Amino acid sequence: MSQKIVLMGAGLIGREHAAMLRANPRVELVGIADVSEAAKAVADEFSARFFTDVREMLDRMKPDGAIIALPNALHVEAALACVERNVPCMVEKPIADSLEAAMRLVTEAEKAGVPVLIGHQRRHSPDIAKARQIVRDGALGRLVAVNAMWMTDKPVPYFDVAWRRLPGGGPLLINLIHDVDCLRFICGDINEVMAFTSNAIRSFEVEDTASVSVRFAGGALGTLLMSDAAVSPFNWDTAAGQALYFPHQPENSYHLAGTKATLSIPGMDIWRHETEAGHWQHALVRQHVTLDGSRAYENQLDHFADVIEGKAEPLISARDGAITLATVLAISRAGREHRTVTVSEMLA
Structure with a gap:
C-alpha cells in the first residue's frame, strides 16, 4: 500500500x-499547500487536493x-506543524533561515520522537556516498587538503523572487550549503x-561571491x-549530471588530497x-571508480519512504542539518567580521 504524502x-x-x-x-501525492494562485493549477495537474x-x-x-519546499523562513513552522501531528517530514535545505529556529525544531522533533529528514539530496548521490566510503576506508591515506568550487551565472529573472535578494536567501544558504554539507559528510565536521x-x-x-578557508576536525585544511x-x-549540479533542470557538463568540483x-x-x-615506494618524480596512476548510476533525488525519496515506514533513520537529521547550517552561518559571520569563526561559537 502506497504512503500518502502532502x-x-x-x-x-x-x-x-x-x-x-x-x-x-511507493508513495501517492494527495495534497498541496501554497498561498500562490499558480499553485492551484499545479495541484490540479497532479490530481492533488489544494490548500492554502x-x-x-x-x-x-x-x-x-x-x-x-517552502521559502527558507517558513521551513520550521511547517515542520513543527508536522511534528505536532506525529507526521514524519522531509524539509528542503536549509533546515531554517536562522540557527535559533533550527534548534527549536531540533528540540521539538527529538522530544516528540518524530523523524525529520533534511533535504540535502547530494548525500543520496552515488558519487558522494562512494567518496565518503573511500575516505573512511583510508584509500587516500590521511586527508590533508580539500578544494571545492561552486560557480555559475544566475540569470536576472532568478532574482525577481524577493527573498533570494535578502538576508537568509543568498547563495551561501541556497547553494554553498550543499557543498559544505557534502564536505562534512565525506570528510568530517568543520571546526573553524x-x-x-x-x-x-x-x-x-546578500553576497554573490565568497572565498572560504576551513579547518576540519581531523586536521585537514580546505x-x-x-x-x-x-x-x-x-x-557539482552540472558536473555530476544529477541536477533536475540543468544540463550535464562533466567536470570536477571537489578534490580531496591525502597522503x-x-x-x-x-x-x-x-x-x-x-x-x-613511489615519489613525486614518478608518474601517477589513475584509477577510475565506477558508480551505480542511481539518481540522487530518487534515492532521497526512497530513503524518505523507508524513514516513514520505520526502516531507516534519517541520513541527515534535524540536528545534523542544524550543524551544516551553523557552519554556513559561521562562514557568513567570518565574512562580515573579518575574523576566524568557530562552529562551536555559533552553536553555543
Whole structure:
C-alpha cells in the first residue's frame, strides 16, 4: 500500500517533488499547500487536493508524510506543524533561515520522537556516498587538503523572487550549503572558518561571491570558492549530471588530497603512486571508480519512504542539518567580521 504524502510549496523545487512523487509507486501525492494562485493549477495537474494553509491540509488529509519546499523562513513552522501531528517530514535545505529556529525544531522533533529528514539530496548521490566510503576506508591515506568550487551565472529573472535578494536567501544558504554539507559528510565536521564575501556584482544585501578557508576536525585544511555571478562548469549540479533542470557538463568540483592518493569528484578518478615506494618524480596512476548510476533525488525519496515506514533513520537529521547550517552561518559571520569563526561559537 502506497504512503500518502502532502507537499508544502509548489514553486520551482516543489513542482519537481510533485513529479517525483507521481513517478514513485511507493508513495501517492494527495495534497498541496501554497498561498500562490499558480499553485492551484499545479495541484490540479497532479490530481492533488489544494490548500492554502498547511495545518488545515495536515488535519484534513492525515498523511503518512510531508515534504516541505517552502521559502527558507517558513521551513520550521511547517515542520513543527508536522511534528505536532506525529507526521514524519522531509524539509528542503536549509533546515531554517536562522540557527535559533533550527534548534527549536531540533528540540521539538527529538522530544516528540518524530523523524525529520533534511533535504540535502547530494548525500543520496552515488558519487558522494562512494567518496565518503573511500575516505573512511583510508584509500587516500590521511586527508590533508580539500578544494571545492561552486560557480555559475544566475540569470536576472532568478532574482525577481524577493527573498533570494535578502538576508537568509543568498547563495551561501541556497547553494554553498550543499557543498559544505557534502564536505562534512565525506570528510568530517568543520571546526573553524575564515572568509571573504562580496556583493560587488549585484549590490544586493546578500553576497554573490565568497572565498572560504576551513579547518576540519581531523586536521585537514580546505578552500571553497563560490559565486553565482561567474560563467563556469565548476559546480557539482552540472558536473555530476544529477541536477533536475540543468544540463550535464562533466567536470570536477571537489578534490580531496591525502597522503596516499587524491580523489576528484564527481569524475571519480583516484590518482596515486603505482607502488608505496613511489615519489613525486614518478608518474601517477589513475584509477577510475565506477558508480551505480542511481539518481540522487530518487534515492532521497526512497530513503524518505523507508524513514516513514520505520526502516531507516534519517541520513541527515534535524540536528545534523542544524550543524551544516551553523557552519554556513559561521562562514557568513567570518565574512562580515573579518575574523576566524568557530562552529562551536555559533552553536553555543
